[in-house]
Amino acid sequence: MDPVRIVEGRAYPWGAKNIDTDIIIPAHWLKTITRTGLAKGAFETVRAVEGNIFDDPRYAGSPILIAGDNFGCGSSREHAAWALADMGVKAVIAPSFSDIFSGNAFKNGIVPVVLPQEAIDRLVEVAQDSEVTVDLETMTVTTPFQDRFPFELDSFRRDCLMQGLDEVGLTLARDTAISKYESGVAQDRPWIAVGSGHEGFAVEGAGRT
Amino acid sequence: MAKPLTLYEKIWADHVVERRDDGTCLIYIDRHLVHEVTSPQAFEGLRVAGRKVRRPDLTLAVPDHNLPTTARVDALGAMLPIADPESANQLSTLRANVVEFGVPYIDALDARQGIVHVVGPEQGFTLPGTTLVCGDSHTSAHGALGALAFGIGTSEVEHVLATQTLLLSPSKTMEVRVDGTLGFGVGPKDVVLAIIGKIGAAGGTGYVIEYTGEVIRAMSIEGRLTVSNMSIEGGARAGLIAPDEKTFDYLERRPMAPSGEDWERAVAYWRTLPTDAGAVYDRVVTLDAGDIAPSLTWGTSPEDVVPITGVVPDPESFADPSKRVAAQKSLDYMGLTPGTAMRDVAIEHVFIGSCTNSRIEDLRAAAAVVEGRHVADGIRQALIVPGSGLVKRQAEAEGLDRIFIQAGFQWREPGCSMCLAMNPDKVPSGERCASTSNRNFVGRQGPGARTHLVSPAMAAAAAVTGRLTDVRELMTPDK
Numbered sequence: 237m238d239p240v241r242i243v244e245g246r247a248y249p250w251g252a253k254n255i256d257t258d259i260i261i262p263a264h265w266l267k268t269i270t271r272t273g274l275a276k277g278a279f280e281t282v283r284a285v286e287g288n289i290f291d292d293p294r295y296a297g298s299p300i301l302i303a304g305d306n307f308g309c310g311s312s313r314e315h316a317a318w319a320l321a322d323m324g325v326k327a328v329i330a331p332s333f334s335d336i337f338s339g340n341a342f343k344n345g346i347v348p349v350v351l352p353q354e355a356i357d358r359l360v361e362v363a364q365d366s367e368v369t370v371d372l373e374t375m376t377v378t379t380p381f382q383d384r385f386p387f388e389l390d391s392f393r394r395d396c397l398m399q400g401l402d403e404v405g406l407t408l409a410r411d412t413a414i415s416k417y418e419s420g421v422a423q424d425r426p427w428i429a430v431g432s433g434h435e436g437f438a439v440e441g442a443g444r445t
Numbered sequence: 446m447a448k449p450l451t452l453y454e455k456i457w458a459d460h461v462v463e464r465r466d467d468g469t470c471l472i473y474i475d476r477h478l479v480h481e482v483t484s485p486q487a488f489e490g491l492r493v494a495g496r497k498v499r500r501p502d503l504t505l506a507v508p509d510h511n512l513p514t515t516a517r518v519d520a521l522g523a524m525l526p527i528a529d530p531e532s533a534n535q536l537s538t539l540r541a542n543v544v545e546f547g548v549p550y551i552d553a554l555d556a557r558q559g560i561v562h563v564v565g566p567e568q569g570f571t572l573p574g575t576t577l578v579c580g581d582s583h584t585s586a587h588g589a590l591g592a593l594a595f596g597i598g599t600s601e602v603e604h605v606l607a608t609q610t611l612l613l614s615p616s617k618t619m620e621v622r623v624d625g626t627l628g629f630g631v632g633p634k635d636v637v638l639a640i641i642g643k644i645g646a647a648g649g650t651g652y653v654i655e656y657t658g659e660v661i662r663a664m665s666i667e668g669r670l671t672v673s674n675m676s677i678e679g680g681a682r683a684g685l686i687a688p689d690e691k692t693f694d695y696l697e698r699r700p701m702a703p704s705g706e707d708w709e710r711a712v713a714y715w716r717t718l719p720t721d722a723g724a725v726y727d728r729v730v731t732l733d734a735g736d737i738a739p740s741l742t743w744g745t746s747p748e749d750v751v752p753i754t755g756v757v758p759d760p761e762s763f764a765d766p767s768k769r770v771a772a773q774k775s776l777d778y779m780g781l782t783p784g785t786a787m788r789d790v791a792i793e794h795v796f797i798g799s800c801t802n803s804r805i806e807d808l809r810a811a812a813a814v815v816e817g818r819h820v821a822d823g824i825r826q827a828l829i830v831p832g833s834g835l836v837k838r839q840a841e842a843e844g845l846d847r848i849f850i851q852a853g854f855q856w857r858e859p860g861c862s863m864c865l866a867m868n869p870d871k872v873p874s875g876e877r878c879a880s881t882s883n884r885n886f887v888g889r890q891g892p893g894a895r896t897h898l899v900s901p902a903m904a905a906a907a908a909v910t911g912r913l914t915d916v917r918e919l920m921t922p923d924k
């Protein structure tokens with residue numbers, strides 16, 4: 237993963253609320269078996285409408301998306317984050333995000349920036365014709381007009397983003413602790429190991445499925 | 446005396462591998478369900494990095510989303526090809542991956558195949574007090590058995606495959622208590638729709654919900670699965686229901702559940718899990734069962750809930766201006782006019798299925814309404830899609846298939862079907878569906894499709910009348 241320190245440039249001044257993952261990438265795009273190429277399907281239903289923000293040449297290729305409350309709600313599909321990444325989006329600014337989406341965003345080098353609604357309103361206004369900067373060093377969103385909105389990020393995730401670290405590799409380095417936990421479970425809760433169960437697959441008992 | 450703990454806190458505490466200074470924890474994952482849509486890129490990641498699956502024995506893969514629900518084999522028993530090349534590719538990629546990585550797998554032609562969230566409980570793979578994940582947001586369903594179960598993204602699927610852990614921050618806890626007795630014709634789906642209507646689609650964000658109260662205690666495991674399944678539609682990543690005697694009865698002798706001495710030890714541990722008296726939740730929401738009517742959605746968010754006796758709301762009636770705009774957009778999409786009685790809305794499609802409502806009790810509830818009646822003239826498609834091959838077999842043993850087929854329904858093979866527009870089962874643009882699934886989002890059942898979320902009994906009632914219907918009009922109170 238490429239390190240992310242600063243995301244700056246034009247921003248889609250969208251501000252729409254409750255953007256679910258079906259809107260970000262409709263289900264029929266989920267049939268891919270790779271992580272790339274999803275920009276084509278991103279916001280397909282929104283883009284079917286003439287004059288939509290994503291096909292507006294002023295915002296083409298913007299690295300920032302400004303949205304409303306509850307961005308990324310709905311299904312857990314990581315394709316939503318891949319689609320945004322494939323579009324070149326590196327930061328989404330919204331008053332709140334669904335938990336699953338923000339986890340997926342981090343893992344794909346997209347910064348989910350939480351700011352209050354007043355800040356969103358102001359940024360939507362500014363982004364009509366000016367650039368926006370998301371800075372992970374200073375943890376602020378700034379505009380050319382002296383706006384300065386501080387935001388918070390989990391420190392671990394911030395480090396991962398800024399250093400481009402691979403989470404699986406980091407956890408595999410904790411192997412001793414995981415193995416120790418597993419031997420404890422084998423003692424205390426031995427039934428956790430699947431396979432102590434019955435043979436075959438029939439489910440016994442009348443009317444049970 | 447030790448601090449009283451909630452069910453969530455107990456499960457969390459027993460799964461901490463390491464706690465970091467910032468409060469996030471490396472959490473051990475006991476159970477991992479895998480399906481064809483969210484796993485290919487995870488296996489790809491393992492392959493690229495030269496990693497293996499740490500605990501294939503705690504993993505179970507089953508195809509569901511892409512499988513067509515029409516006949517899978519020809520007259521000679523040979524598997525029929527899957528027409529959509531992309532679906533076929535995802536399905537064969539899963540098959541190749543489980544072989545390469547040694548993951549237990551239930552094949553499309555196996556009687557146990559079904560929707561992951563139906564298969565897990567049914568096989569006894571889902572157990573109380575475990576952590577269970579799947580690359581699918583409706584993993585919340587498994588919380589009905591007292592498992593801490595939630596959906597994860599594909600990078601997390603890769604992380605769990607490689608390490609059997611996840612790095613998580615603890616959630617806040619919310620108790621949703623439903624006391625009283627449910628009225629005639631009111632079931633688990635109505636309860637969960639009422640809950641989401643009350644807390645809102647984002648009301649549970651950051652929380653794990655524990656469902657409590659007389660209504661939940663009185664509910665069957667199937668009903669609890671319906672409720673917990675939709676936790677995610679209220680924004681909560683997971684739902685939980687304390688395990689009790691019903692849970693143990695349900696799990697006993699299931700193929701993957703513990704047996705013998707292990708069973709005894711497991712039950713003894715499970716009995717320690719329910720929330721202690723005096724434990725504190727971060728938020729408490731209460732509902733009175735008597736206030737819950739057979740319910741359905743009118744808009745494009747699962748929080749857009751009205752009782753069947755209600756009318757399409759007027760966007761102007763919402764205080765919040767952004768809600769007003771959203772409601773107007775929903776109504777335009779749904780093709781509805783404010784003030785119309787929900788019971789006057791005609792439908793063209795009926796879908797009874799999905800991980801919310803495709804278990805045997807759901808099919809029984811629908812069949813009870815359908816029996817002796819026929820699908821109305823204006824209905825173009827009425828599908829019954831059992832949640833698994835075992836549900837299908839049980840329903841056939843009870844003769845439910847004949848009731849449905851005689852009434853003009855299609856009796857299908859198990860899978861996700863019309864819940865999402867990913868396989869051949871879709872609702873055409875501009876047409877309206879009474880659906881027992883869990884999402885009424887724009888385009889969810891097909892581009893332009895209009896979805897009303899309902900219970901199986903309400904879907905059956907809509908099928909036989911051709912419009913959204915108060916199922917109580919078709920039921921006899923003592924039945």
Ligand code: SF4
Binds near residue numbers: 510560561882
């Ligand atoms: S039935 Fe629907 S909600 Fe459930 S797993 Fe399948 S697609 Fe997802």
